Amino acid sequence: MLNRRGLLKLASAIIGGAITAAMAVPAVRYLVFPVRERIVGGTTGPLAVADLHDLPDGTPVRVPVRAPDQRDAWSRSPLVTLGAVWLLRKGDTVTALSATCPHLGCSVDFDAGAGQYRCPCHTSSFALDGARSTGPAKRGMDPISVKLDGTRVLVEFRRFTLDIAARVAV
Amino acid sequence: MRRALDWLDERTGYRSALGHALDEPVIGGASWLYVFGSVLTFILVLQIVTGILLAMYYSASASDAWASVAYIQDRVPFGWFVRGLHAHGASAMVIVAGLHLMQVATYGAYRRPREVTWLIGVLLLGLILAFALTGYLLPWDQKGYWATKVATGIMGSSPVIGGALQQFVQGGNEYGNLTLTRFFALHVFVLPALVIVGVVAHIALFRRHAVTPRWGRDETWLAARTTPFWPTQATYDIAAMGAAFAVLAAITISTGGVGLEAPADPGSGFDARPEWYFLPLFQMLKYFHGPMETFAALGVPAIVGGVLLSLPFVDRSPDRSPWRRTPYLGALCCIVLGAGALIYLARADDAADRALAARVEQAGVQARLARKLAADGVPPQGGMAVFENRGYAAQRLFVQHCVSCHGAPSALMPELADEARLLEPAARSAPDLDAGYGSRAWLRGFLANPDAPEYMGRVKKVQALGENRMPPAGLAGAELDAVVEWLYAQTGARDAKPELVAQGYTLIEEGKCTDCHMVDGETPDIAPNLGERGSREYLESFIARPDRLRHFGKANEMPVFHGKLSEEEIRALAGFVHSLSSMPAATGKVVAKP
Numbered sequence: 001m002l003n004r005r006g007l008l009k010l011a012s013a014i015i016g017g018a019i020t021a022a023m024a025v026p027a028v029r030y031l032v033f034p035v036r037e038r039i040v041g042g043t044t045g046p047l048a049v050a051d052l053h054d055l056p057d058g059t060p061v062r063v064p065v066r067a068p069d070q071r072d073a074w075s076r077s078p079l080v081t082l083g084a085v086w087l088l089r090k091g092d093t094v095t096a097l098s099a100t101c102p103h104l105g106c107s108v109d110f111d112a113g114a115g116q117y118r119c120p121c122h123t124s125s126f127a128l129d130g131a132r133s134t135g136p137a138k139r140g141m142d143p144i145s146v147k148l149d150g151t152r153v154l155v156e157f158r159r160f161t162l163d164i165a166a167r168v169a170v
Numbered sequence: 171m172r173r174a175l176d177w178l179d180e181r182t183g184y185r186s187a188l189g190h191a192l193d194e195p196v197i198g199g200a201s202w203l204y205v206f207g208s209v210l211t212f213i214l215v216l217q218i219v220t221g222i223l224l225a226m227y228y229s230a231s232a233s234d235a236w237a238s239v240a241y242i243q244d245r246v247p248f249g250w251f252v253r254g255l256h257a258h259g260a261s262a263m264v265i266v267a268g269l270h271l272m273q274v275a276t277y278g279a280y281r282r283p284r285e286v287t288w289l290i291g292v293l294l295l296g297l298i299l300a301f302a303l304t305g306y307l308l309p310w311d312q313k314g315y316w317a318t319k320v321a322t323g324i325m326g327s328s329p330v331i332g333g334a335l336q337q338f339v340q341g342g343n344e345y346g347n348l349t350l351t352r353f354f355a356l357h358v359f360v361l362p363a364l365v366i367v368g369v370v371a372h373i374a375l376f377r378r379h380a381v382t383p384r385w386g387r388d389e390t391w392l393a394a395r396t397t398p399f400w401p402t403q404a405t406y407d408i409a410a411m412g413a414a415f416a417v418l419a420a421i422t423i424s425t426g427g428v429g430l431e432a433p434a435d436p437g438s439g440f441d442a443r444p445e446w447y448f449l450p451l452f453q454m455l456k457y458f459h460g461p462m463e464t465f466a467a468l469g470v471p472a473i474v475g476g477v478l479l480s481l482p483f484v485d486r487s488p489d490r491s492p493w494r495r496t497p498y499l500g501a502l503c504c505i506v507l508g509a510g511a512l513i514y515l516a517r518a519d520d521a522a523d524r525a526l527a528a529r530v531e532q533a534g535v536q537a538r539l540a541r542k543l544a545a546d547g548v549p550p551q552g553g554m555a556v557f558e559n560r561g562y563a564a565q566r567l568f569v570q571h572c573v574s575c576h577g578a579p580s581a582l583m584p585e586l587a588d589e590a591r592l593l594e595p596a597a598r599s600a601p602d603l604d605a606g607y608g609s610r611a612w613l614r615g616f617l618a619n620p621d622a623p624e625y626m627g628r629v630k631k632v633q634a635l636g637e638n639r640m641p642p643a644g645l646a647g648a649e650l651d652a653v654v655e656w657l658y659a660q661t662g663a664r665d666a667k668p669e670l671v672a673q674g675y676t677l678i679e680e681g682k683c684t685d686c687h688m689v690d691g692e693t694p695d696i697a698p699n700l701g702e703r704g705s706r707e708y709l710e711s712f713i714a715r716p717d718r719l720r721h722f723g724k725a726n727e728m729p730v731f732h733g734k735l736s737e738e739e740i741r742a743l744a745g746f747v748h749s750l751s752s753m754p755a756a757t758g759k760v761v762a763k764p
Contacts, residue, residue, distance in 0.1 A: 008401040015412035022419060023219065026248035030223055033246050073227075074241035075234065076547025 042070040042080070046147050046154035053151055055089040060110050060117075060128070062086050062099055065157045082157055085144050086110065086117070088128065096144040096155050097130045103137040105162050117141060138165045192400035198383035199395040200403035203277075205410035206270035207376070211369065212411040213262050216418075217301075220256040221358065228308070230354035232347045235310035236433040236553030240544040243430050254427030258418055260305065263298045264447045266414070268506070271295065275481070275502055278490035279382035285482040287375040292478045294368045297361055302445055304357040310350060310553060312533060315434035316442030318353075319345065320452075324467040345436070385490035432536040433553025441529055443520070450512035453519075474505055539585045561749065562586075564742035568603075569593060571731070571743070575600040579607075581753045599628050600728065608661050608704040608751035613654045617643035631727045640686070640697065653677050661704035661751060694719030704751070709744035 049063045062084055070080035084099040084107065097117075101108045106121035116133060117126040124135030131140045147154045161168040179185045196204070227246055229238040242249035271291070274280060280288035307318040326336030341348025383392050397403070422428075431440075444452050451467060458466035485498045492499055520526055540556050549555035557563045565582055569590045577598045578590035602624040606612050620640045621627045632639055645653055656674025659666035678684060678700075688694070691701025691708075699720040702708045712721050714732040722728070731740055 005401055008405040012401070012405050012408045015408050019412060019415050022415070023216075026251050027219070027223060029247040030249060030252055031226065071547050074229075074237035074245075074544065074548055075550060077550045 040070070040072045042067045042076075046156050047082075048149075048152050048154050049085065050087060050153045051151050052089065052092070052094065052148065052153055055087055055094065055153070057089055057091065059112070060086045060088045060097075062110070065155060083159070085155055085157070086141075087146075087153060092148075094146050094148065094153050095129075096146045097126075098142040098144050098158070098160070100142070100159065100162075101137060102139050102142055102160065102167075103135070103163055108141065138163060139167060142167060192398065192404065194377060194399040195380065195396050196399055196403045197380055197396050198387060198392040199397050200406055202406055202410070203273050204381055204403060205407050206266055206273055207373075208407035209410050209414050210263065210266050210270055211373075213259055213266060213414060213418075214365065214369065216415070217256060217259050217263065218362065220252050220259065221362075223252045224256060225358060230308070230350045232310060232345075232350055232434075233550065233552035234548075235308065235350055236430075237544060237548035237556070239309040239311070239430055240541050240548075240553075243427065244541055244544070250427035251422060254422035254425065255418060257305075257428035258421050258425075260298075260302050261446070262414065262418055264302070267295050267298055271478075272502070272506070274382075275499060276492050277382050278385065278485070278492070278495060280482040281485065281490065282482070284375070284379050284382070287372060287379065288482050289479060290368050290372045290375070292475070294365060294372060295478075296475065297365050297368065299447070301357065301361050301365075302447065304353045304361065306445060307353050308350070308357065309430055310434045311431035311537075312434055312438070312440045313429075313431045313442065315345065315436075316440045317444045320442055320444070321448075327464050328468050329464065345434075382490075385492070430537065430541065431533060432540040433556060435554055439529075440533065441526055443516075446513060449516040450509040453512040453516040456519075477501055477505065535585065558742075561742075561746055564746035567735070567739055567743045568746055571735070572603060575728075576603040579604040579750060581605040581750065597628075598623075599630075601625050601629070603747060603750060605750055605753035607747065610654050610658050612751070613657050614650065617645060617650065617654065629727060631722075631725045635725060638696075643683075648673075649677055653681075653683075657700065657703065660700060660702050660708075661748070662702070662706060663751070688720075692720060694723065698722060704748070706741075706744050706748045709747050710740055713740050713743055713747075 047065055047067060049065055050061070055061055064084050065082045067080050067082050068078060070077050070082070072080075085096045086099055086108070088095050088097075097108075099108050100106075101119040101121065101124060103119060103122055103124050106119050108117050108119050108126070110116075111118045111125075114125075115128060117128075117130070119125070119135065119137070122136050124137035125133045126137070126141045127133055129140075130143060132138075142158070142160045144158060145156045147156075158169050161170055224242065227238055227242045227249070229235060239253070242253055244250075274288065274291070303318070303321055307314045322336050322340050325339060326332045328335065337343060339352065341352045443449075451471065454466040454470060455463060481498060481502075485495055487494055489495075539562070540553070543556045543559040543562060546559045549558060557566070560583065562583060562585070565586055566589075569578070569582065569586050570593075573590050573593040574595055575598060578587075578594050581604070582590055615622065616625050619625070619642055621633070626632045626640070643650070643653070652670050652674035654674070655666055655670035656678060659671040659674075675689075678689060683689075683700070686695060686697035688699045689701045691699055693699060711718065713735075715730055716722050716728040717724075717726040717730060731743075735743070
């Protein structure tokens with residue numbers, strides 16, 4: 001049998017627990033909302049990044065990738081820069097590599113003298129085709145698919161999980 | 171478990187600290203009248219929790235604030251609930267603080283040696299009001315914007331340093347980003363820090379002096395009934411917190427949270443009303459004018475604050491019985507009743523104002539529309555730019571400038587239907603501009619009978635041309651298809667069939683059309699140039715200067731909009747008229763048959 005003290009203790013615990021639960025459920029739902037939700041995003045499909053005639057033959061060129069219309073939580077903005085790609089033209093074909101280092105996401109530079117890509121952060125280096133040469137990166141640079149529409153160069157911009165050997169798009 | 175707690179206790183001494191908190195003697199025994207302080211502390215914690223949750227999504231910038239609050243309200247799960255609790259929690263703070271103050275005053279608990287506890291309490295009440303004032307602006311909606319403008323305006327009218335103080339608080343000469351960042355910093359950093367320091371000091375002093383029991387009880391009576399805080403008083407307190415939370419949650423759920431007006435529009439009018447607890451000041455400003463206005467806005471609150479602060483120093487009567495302290499309690503009652511009466515009068519004034527009710531209704535329509543349009547994302551220019559979504563701004567321009575002659579298209583957004591109905595003429599005086607305008611069906615109908623009322627039949631100057639006006643094209647079958655296709659291609663339609671367009675061009679060049687019409691998009695002739703007719707650029711040029719020689723020239727009777735509307739507005743309007751072509755024609759509106 002509960003005595004008076006025990007009863008008051010129980011009542012306090014029930015009321016306190018009820019308030020906490022009533023706040024916790026909405027609060028958790030509220031806080032985890034962005035998880036698995038496409039908060040930032042917009043135009044899907046290929047984005048024009050350059051004109052074929054503007055690309056030198058055999059030397060990589062870094063170009064920004066701009067989305068014409070980008071949603072970011074509550075806002076919708078035109079011409080938002082999503083990231084950058086390295087374009088390499090050989091004759092009439094163009095290949096693209098993501099400028100994001102597959103190690104930890106720094107922006108990869110091109111060393112024209114050495115003819116290879118170098119990450120300025122942790123010194124990973126990559127061959128002209130993106131294959132890993134040296135450094136801590138666990139895989140080569142990530143290829144980005146390219147389409148040509150006349151002389152317009154379009155890319156399917158993607159991001160990949162960092163610092164793993166496999167190439168997994170996010 | 172026990173060993174782990176022993177380990178913790180040995181290092182922190184938490185058991186004795188907890189014991190100190192729970193074993194506080196409640197002199198004379200537990201009472202429901204002692205719960206207000208605890209309930210206030212509980213609501214303060216609730217405000218902190220909901221405030222932190224809101225800050226997870228809120229953006230304090232003039233271009234993003236409204237959009238982020240609309241996002242919390244309409245998109246984030248339970249966002250409406252969190253925001254509603256926070257807003258109603260602010261009202262609850264004021265009410266419970268008022269009850270706490272009245273209980274303390276009735277019991278004479280402010281008297282020696284508890285003067286400092288009382289003083290801190292009065293300052294905390296001021297901070298609660300400052301929280302409300304700064305929080306009201308943060309959504310950057312019409313209500314917060316205009317009501318806070320009044321508040322900073324009052325600040326600006328204060329003597330000597332008014333102007334400088336106003337600019338300091340609003341962060342410059344006008345409301346903008348710096349106003350929001352300042353109010354935000356005050357609301358979430360400065361005021362909470364001050365309140366926490368105040369509450370800690372208030373509670374520490376309360377513990378030092380303990381509760382003030384009811385008057386007229388002797389020491390032995392009180393000592394016999396004194397109990398520790400835990401469990402009886404603690405349970406009373408927790409039960410009262412539970413009740414307060416239940417009421418707050420019930421109000422929040424039943425009202426669907428707190429309202430969010432349309433985004434702040436400095437160019438509009440809005441009937442700014444402050445939160446209910448500022449209504450006494452609002453109402454007083456109606457009665458006091460000229461130099462007395464500053465007295466009402468700043469002097470009266472200063473006097474009220476002064477009365478409260480001086481209470482422990484003037485009330486030194488030996489007896490704590492309220493009946494022996496009637497002048498002091500009477501003054502407090504006058505303040506409370508006076509404030510209540512002013513709130514009632516302010517509400518009654520508004521309730522009797524029909525024009526106000528209509529404006530409030532209209533503001534509600536705008537608010538609902540803005541929030542609906544915000545679902546598509548708010549453009550970077552800020553909250554007001556939300557009205558550009560889904561072509562609303564362009565449609566509104568159409569209603570304001572085109573409907574009175576061309577009639578209302580069936581494709582208008584429902585929010586514009588009422589306004590369009592008001593402007594819809596008894597008899598139209600220009601061609602119909604409705605869904606399907608410029609489509610193949612429309613062109614066919616036009617070529618068959620240009621004088622039909624929905625085409626040029628109502629245009630007096632064209633009809634006055636008599637024999638010189640355009641006759642029916644007299645085309646049929648494949649020829650008609652080809653000419654329609656060429657005209658359709660001029661509108662910029664992407665689905666025009668190139669072969670048919672080429673055939674149409676040949677027919678037009680070789681046929682009678684070019685007797686009156688040029689087709690290069692530039693050169694004037696006796697009838698409008700058909701090149702690019704109906705394209706966006708053409709419509710922009712046409713709306714700006716329909717009297718251009720490439721358009722109607724002397725036969726024009728449409729108003730010139732160049733100089734009347736901005737280039738952006740004309741572009742938006744042209745965009746809407748252009749979009750009519752691809753909208754499905756409503757039955758009975760567009761007469762042309764496919």
